[in-house]
Amino acid sequence: MEDSNNSYLSFKVGDEIFALHASKVNEIREYEKPRNMPGKLTFMRGVIDYLDEVIPVIDTGVKFGMQPVKLTSQTCIIIIDVERADNASSFRVGILTDEVTDVFEAEEEDFKLIDADYSPQYIKATCSRKNDFYLILNSDHVFSKNDVLELSRILEQIKKQ
Numbered sequence: 001m002e003d004s005n006n007s008y009l010s011f012k013v014g015d016e017i018f019a020l021h022a023s024k025v026n027e028i029r030e031y032e033k034p035r036n037m038p039g040k041l042t043f044m045r046g047v048i049d050y051l052d053e054v055i056p057v058i059d060t061g062v063k064f065g066m067q068p069v070k071l072t073s074q075t076c077i078i079i080i081d082v083e084r085a086d087n088a089s090s091f092r093v094g095i096l097t098d099e100v101t102d103v104f105e106a107e108e109e110d111f112k113l114i115d116a117d118y119s120p121q122y123i124k125a126t127c128s129r130k131n132d133f134y135l136i137l138n139s140d141h142v143f144s145k146n147d148v149l150e151l152s153r154i155l156e157q158i159k160k161q
Contacts, residue, residue, distance in 0.1 A: 074099035
C-alpha cells in the first residue's frame with residue numbers, strides 16, 4: 001500500500017486494534033510523561049524531545065473520538081512520520097497507544113477498502129487475521145490542515161522559548 005514492504009505495526013486504543021504501515025514508524029518508546037503545553041489542542045497531551053527536535057504527543061483515543069488512553073505499564077508512544085497535505089514536507093508526532101500488539105505481513109488483497117463516505121479519511125481499510133480485526137490507518141490523513149497549522153504554531157512557540 002505505501003511501499004514494497006508489507007509489514008504493519010498494530011496497536012490497541014481501547015478495544016480497537018489499529019495498524020500502521022511500518023515505513024511510517026521511527027521508534028516505539030515506553031511511555032514518558034509529556035511536558036504540558038498551554039493552549040494545546042484537545043487531543044495533544046504535550047510534547048517530548050525526540051532526537052534533535054520537540055514533537056507533539058497525540059492521545060489517539062481522543063483524536064479518534066474514543067476514550068482517552070489510560071496510562072498503564074503497557075502504554076507506548078509510537079513516533080511516526082506524517083506527510084503534509086501539500087507533500088512538500090513531513091513532520092513527526094508521537095502517538096499514545098494502550099499497547100503495541102504485533103507486527104504482521106499483509107498483501108494488498110488482504111485488505112478490504114472502506115468507502116470514504118463510511119469512514120474517517122484516516123482509516124483506509126480493514127483487515128481480518130486469525131481472530132483479530134484491524135483498522136488500517138493512513139497516517140498522512142489523521143490530521144486536518146487546521147490541525148497541522150495549529151501543531152506547527154505550537155512547535156514554533158517552543159523553538160522561540
